[in-house]
Amino acid sequence: MAFTMRAVKVPPNSVSLEEARTRTFEFFKSACRSIPTVMEIYNLYDVVTPSQLRSNIAAQFRKNAHITNTKVIDMLLFKGMEELGDVVEHAKQRHHIIGQYVVGHHGLSQDSGTKDEGASDFLKNFYKTNYF
Amino acid sequence: MTLGLLASRALRSSRPINSPTTFLRTIISTPELHNNTSSAAAVADTPPPPPPDRTPVGGARVHFANPDDAIEVFVDGFPVKIPKGMTVLQACEVAGVDIPRFCYHNRLSIAGNCRMCLVEVEKSPKPVASCAMPALPGMKIKTDTPIAKKAREGVMEFLLMNHPLDCPICDQGGECDLQDQSMAFGSDRGRFTEVKRSVVDKNLGPLVKTVMTRCIQCTRCVRFATEIAGVQDLGMLGRGSGEEIGTYVEKLMTSELSGNVIDICPVGALTSKPFAFKARNWELKGTESIDVTDAVGSNIRIDSRGPEVMRIVPRLNEDINEEWISDKTRFCYDGLKRQRLNDPMIRDADGRFKTVSWRDALAVVAEAFHQVKPTEIVGVAGKLSDAESMMALKDLLNKMGSNNVWCEGNGLNVNADLRSGYLLNSGISGLENADLFLLVGTQPRVEAAMVNARIRKTVLATQAKVGYVGPPADLNYNHEHLGTGPEVLTQIAEGRHPFSSLLKNAKNPAIVVGAGIFERKDKDAIFSVVEAIAKQGNAIRPDWNGLNILLLNAAQAAALDLGLVPEADNSLETAKFVYLMGADDVNLEKLPSDAFVVYQGHHGDRGVYRANVILPAAAFSEKEGIYVNTEGYVQQTLPAVPTVGDAREDWKIIRALSEVAGVPLPYDTVGAVRSRMSTVAPHLLNLDEREPTTFTAEVKPKCSEKMSKDPFTNVVENFYMTDAITRASKIMAQCSALLSKK
Incomplete structure (x- = not known):
């Protein structure tokens, strides 16, 4: 499936927060729709499930949930589309996807539960590494 | 100088006459020798230049016991004051001139056979071997004259005549005295056309590799073996070009200090067998640490x-190990690569260990913690534990x-109230002042090899008498075996034994009691008898404390502190709940079968067999930890390599466990742990200092216990395998198979 987003030029700025919100949801949907393709081209069946990928994408959206400036939202959308384009066009390699969206920044993603809430920084660091 | 010059000129001029062939090649890399004598005379007439400001070699210091004994000599025109009896070489070192040498070693007797240290002395007809020549008042020593240089060049040429040119495959390459000195003092070309001799390699055992063709017959190893190690294994065979070092008959070198011949060998003739072809010395990163395989705390790199x-080598510390280390210290390192615990594990219902995450392992331990009564919780620290982790363990259990x-090793009701009751009060270097030793239930040779070397040094130097009470032992100095059981001590204390008269006449008697006594039921009675002996021999005075305890393990002293x-x-x-922090030798037979055992440690050793949960920890080479040695000297290890797998430092594991168990300990950093330690034992933070004891046993209450008749037993069965690291080591296993005395 050829990715057509490349041909589209930069859309005009969102005039209101409502419009930015609609665009964000549209983008989230298109990202979710591309998950089967991503699973296929990067051969991710044995490392991750589509739902895990989807929740990872959702987590990235939620990370910026507090932003209200439409210009910033537009910029983030643009960056996200660029990233999605790269992923779907196979401009990345398998270890990029695994490193960024499967393993995550804090060790294996399955480790980062809510169990550590209330633990001290010492304990959180202790679970990660011996050197802190 | 003139005489010497003339002599050498005469030699040189006679040579073409004796061998008039045109093929002859002469090597002259010292053209100044060809200057005529007039210029040399002119130099001598001019006043000497102002003395150069040089610092003594290797921090050499002079100590004048008696100011009348000071004599003045001139080294390269620079006046230097030295005590009477020093050699020319030592005078040069004080003056800051390093004389090249192969056979001379300042801790061994003087051989004077390599001739590399030749210097010129005014009014002497020939260059003199400075290591063997005593310095005389007013001597004018010249170390960088053409004659001295020519002499060194000639010696180098002779030495290299029979030395193979195999530096690229030699393990000494890069740290070889011969290599360095041939670059500095040797000729820039060779005129050797004949065949080199070759020598059969000797088998000295699993530790020392020999390539005897490389030997330059400096005899340092022979002198080390006979003088320091006290074994008559090595010797010199043959004369002239047939001269070789060997063990007269085919046998192995059975000394607990044999590895030191690797360090003192100036060439690659004796190298480390386990280290052979493993690494080059310039690839290695050195970390200055200390040894934990016994209670001596030898300084190592x-x-x-x-x-x-890759290897462990000694570091100089005059107070503890001088510059030697025992074979166990030097070669135990391959145990650090075997049998390591690298992941937290939980024992399943079927008895197999399953790897889990730290989160799960700590949760299981914390849950088990809360299911037992406080009085049913027991914690045992191991032989190799550092002070930080023991502090954390005690705080957690409290x-x-x-x-x-x-x-472990301290026994159950040990007296930790008086520090003098568990330390080597004389100090290891202080033992040199003793003139009589009484060893009670201890075999220093296997329990603390470096302390034994110190006792041997004292016995050889001052003819000190040694009395020994214990099972038949192989001590490598003259000693009198007084008996095997504690009843001999009663006889000595009551003055009924011939040894008590020796004790009364001794000026500084040193009584050394082994820590194996801690495990005996009647230890209080034995200690009170030993104190009576010390009182009788006047061994405890303000200027001398001769009542010593020789500990066995690195962790013991800090644990009692x-x-x-x-x-x-x-x-x-x-x-019902046992926390083993690296404790492998604790007897778990009487433990109830439903008890929950946590093993925190770095090796899958004896403690693991009974464990329910394994928490992997760091070994001494991977962590920063404070240790106190048997004389109360505080030192720390430094991390040389990263931890294995998912292991953590000991005190961090206990700190994390405390938080999961709901009783968080109030420290997050190693500095905070240490400040907690300082509230318990402030001296533990004075690194590289020895905190002497203040009170002595005199304030102890009288003991009314009866002494049993049981003889003393061997505490260390096998010198080479005493703890988790050495038991995992393949080299140590080979040693105990081949070298242990049966």
């Missing part, structure tokens, strides 16, 4: 490459409501 410890925590003393005597028999 851990040489590592990447994540792997917070849980238990005070049954101790360090921190007060790791159990509350109840038989707490293991009723325990």
Whole structure:
């Protein structure tokens, strides 16, 4: 499936927060729709499930949930589309996807539960590494 | 100088006449020798230049016992004051001139056979071997004259005549005295056309590799073996070009200090067998650390490459190990690569260990913690534990409501109130002042090889008498075996034994009691008898404390300093939760079968067999930890290599566990742990200092216990395998198979 987003030029700025919100949801949907393709081209069946990928994408959206400036939202959308384009066009390699969206920044993603809430920084660091 | 010059000129001029062939090549890399004598005379007439400001070699210092004994000599025109009896070479070192040498070693007797240290002395007809020539008042020593240089060049040429040119495959390459000195003092070309001799390699055992063709017959190893190690194994065979070092008959070198011949060999003739072809010395990263395989705390340098410890070599510390280390210290490092615990593990219902995450392992331990009564919790620190982790373990157990925590080897009701009751009060170097030794239930040769070397040094130097009470032992100095059981001590204390008259006449008697006595039931009675003996021999005075305890393990002294003393005597028999922090030698037979055992440690050793949960920890080469040696000298290890797998430092594991168990300990950094330690035992933070004891046994209450008739037993069965690291080592296994005396 050829990715057509490349041909589209930069859309005009969102005039209101409502419009930015609609665009964000549209983008989230298109990202979710591309998950089967991503699973296929990067051969991710044995490392991750589509739902895990989807929740990872959702987590990235939620990370910026507090932003209200439409210009910033537009910029983030643009960056996200660029990233999605790269992923779907196979401009990345398998270890990029695994490193960024499967393993995550804090060790294996399955480790980062809510169990550590209330633990001290010492304990959180202790679970990660011996050197802190 | 003129005479010497004339002599050498005469020699040179006679040579073409004796050998008039045109083929002859002459080597002259010292053209100044060809200057005519007039210029040399002119130099001598001019006043000497102002003395250069030089610092003594290797921190050499002079100590004048008596100011009348000082004499003045001139080294290269520079006046220097030295005590009478020093050699020319030592005078040059004080003056800051390093004389090249192969056979001379300042801790060994003088041989004077390599001739590399030749210097010129005014009014002497020939260059003199400075290592063997005593300095005389007013001597004018010249170390960089053409004659001295020519002499060194000639010696180098002779030495290299029979030395193979195999530096690229030689393990000494890069740290070889011969290599360095041939670059500095040797000729720039060779005129050797004949065949080199070759020598059969000797088998000295699993530790020392020999390539005897490389030997330059400096005899340092022979002198080390006979003088320091006290074994008559090595010797010189043959004369002239047939001269070789060997063990007269085919046998192995059976000394606990044999590895030191590797360090003192100036060439690659004796190298480390386990280290052979493993690394080059310039690839290695050196970390200055200390040894934990016995209670001496020898100073070592851990040489590592990447994540792997490649070798261990000694570091100079005059107070503890001088510049030697025992074979166990030097070669135990391959145990650091075997049998390691690298992941937290939980024992399943079917008895197999399953790897889990730290989160799960700590949760299981914390849950088990809360299912038992506080009095049923027991903690045992191991032989190799550092002070930080023992502090954390004691704090954790106290917070849980238990005070049954101790360090293995200290026995159950050890007296930790008086520091003098468990330390080597004379100090290791202080033992040199003793003129009589009484060894009670201890075999220093296997329990603390470096202390034994110190005793041997004293016995050889001052003819000190040694009395020994214990099982038949192989001590490598003259000693009198007084008996095997404690009843001999009673006889000595009551003055009925011939040894008591020797004791009364001794000026500085040193009584050394082995820590194996801590495990005996009648230890209080034995200690009170030993104190009576010390009183009788006047061994405890303000200027001399001769009542010593020789500890066995690196962790013991710090554990007693921190007060790791159990509350109840038989707490293991009723325990429901046992925390083993690297404790492998604790007897778990009487432990109830439903007890929950946590093993925190770095090796899958004896403690693991009974464990329910394994928490992997760091070994001494991977962590920063404070240790106190048997004389109370505080030192620390430094991390040389990263930890293995998912292991953590010991005190961090206990700190994390405390938080999961709901009783968080109030320290997050190693500095905070240490400040906690300072509130318990402030001297533990004075690194590289020896904190002497203040009170002595005199304030102790009288003991009314009866002494048993049981003879003393061997505490260390096998010198080479005493703890988890050495038991995992393949080299140590080979040693105990081949070298242990049966």
